[in-house]
Amino acid sequence: MEIIPEFEWYKIVKELKRYKGTTILIGAVDTGKSTFTKYLIKELLTNKVKVSLVDSDIGQSSLGIPGIISMKRFDKPKDFDSFKPDKIFFVGDINPARKISIMVDGTMEMIDIARTEGVKTILVDTTGLIAGNEGMTLKMGKIIAIKPKHILALQEGDELEHILSLIEGICIHRLTVSPYARKRKQKERIEYRSKKYLEYFKGSRTIKLLHRRFEFFYNGKKIDIQEEPIKAGCLIGINRNDKTVALGIFTGLLLDKMFLKSPLKSFKGINRIVVGDIVP
Ligand SMILES: Nc1ncnc2c1ncn2[C@@H]1O[C@H](COP(=O)(O)OP(=O)(O)OP(=O)(O)O)[C@@H](O)[C@H]1O
Numbered sequence: 001m002e003i004i005p006e007f008e009w010y011k012i013v014k015e016l017k018r019y020k021g022t023t024i025l026i027g028a029v030d031t032g033k034s035t036f037t038k039y040l041i042k043e044l045l046t047n048k049v050k051v052s053l054v055d056s057d058i059g060q061s062s063l064g065i066p067g068i069i070s071m072k073r074f075d076k077p078k079d080f081d082s083f084k085p086d087k088i089f090f091v092g093d094i095n096p097a098r099k100i101s102i103m104v105d106g107t108m109e110m111i112d113i114a115r116t117e118g119v120k121t122i123l124v125d126t127t128g129l130i131a132g133n134e135g136m137t138l139k140m141g142k143i144i145a146i147k148p149k150h151i152l153a154l155q156e157g158d159e160l161e162h163i164l165s166l167i168e169g170i171c172i173h174r175l176t177v178s179p180y181a182r183k184r185k186q187k188e189r190i191e192y193r194s195k196k197y198l199e200y201f202k203g204s205r206t207i208k209l210l211h212r213r214f215e216f217f218y219n220g221k222k223i224d225i226q227e228e229p230i231k232a233g234c235l236i237g238i239n240r241n242d243k244t245v246a247l248g249i250f251t252g253l254l255l256d257k258m259f260l261k262s263p264l265k266s267f268k269g270i271n272r273i274v275v276g277d278i279v280p
């Protein structure tokens with residue numbers, strides 16, 4: 001897909017190159033956030049600026065898989081050829097409004113890793129949830145936690161102003177939406193997610209494990225799966241403590257055994273299963 005840059009994008013590249021730090025991109029659905037993010041990564045790499053991308057769009061994830069937040073570090077232009085995450089954080093939903101605090105925690109976890117790796121330029125792509133109280137709570141929650149240097153606000157009219165008007169001390173770049181930004185139908189969004197899951201689970205095997213080896217979590221709290229059964233077919237996060245190592249699909253329980261499908265080869269060190277609300 002060819003990206004057609006807006007004239008004002010050239011200035012943003014210069015600004016991000018000059019004033020390094022974390023940049024969050026916000027805008028309604030289909031305003032071109034992910035496309036602009038990709039453009040910025042490519043341009044910054046061409047300008048020899050190392051970049052990490054944090055994809056916190058759990059609905060139409062570009063780097064990761066729907067339902068997760070992910071991170072990748074780009075050191076050189078060639079790194080763009082493999083657009084796959086280095087690290088993932090399982091959220092377990094495709095609707096951010098249902099998991100606002102987990103969304104903020106997961107985004108911060110990925111940013112902290114990028115910062116610890118010493119990358120100074122971090123781009124955070126987000127969901128299109130901006131409207132009303134939910135949009136404001138989610139975006140403000142992220143902005144307060146991240147303390148970004150730049151906010152790239154893509155808007156057609158003034159739909160972001162209820163959020164932007166609350167922000168002080170951060171450089172806000174108000175940008176127009178590209179005329180090439182295309183509205184995608186719900187069907188296209190669903191098909192995109194299915195394709196992502198198919199790709200991820202391709203070549204997965206069925207795994208049988210003793211379920212007492214694991215602790216189970218749902219919405220940030222420990223659960224007893226005998227009392228709160230897991231839905232068959234449900235997407236799960238496979239964790240080492242609070243770090244997501246891989247994803248799985250829970251297929252069932254039988255006596256002391258748990259069955260799941262995953263591309264993960266070794267379960268050594270895995271001690272936690274995070275249950276989500278997605279049945280791919
Ligand atoms: N500058 C551009 N040049 C060419 N195509 C573009 C441009 N901007 C957006 N598009 C197209 O418009 C569509 C929506 O863009 P994109 O996915 O970047 O939006 P988004 O804001 O990330 O959407 P979402 O909120 O669903 O994550 C895509 O098909 C993309 O290819």
Ligand SMILES: [Mg+2]
Nearest residue numbers: 033034057060
């Ligand atoms: Mg997007």
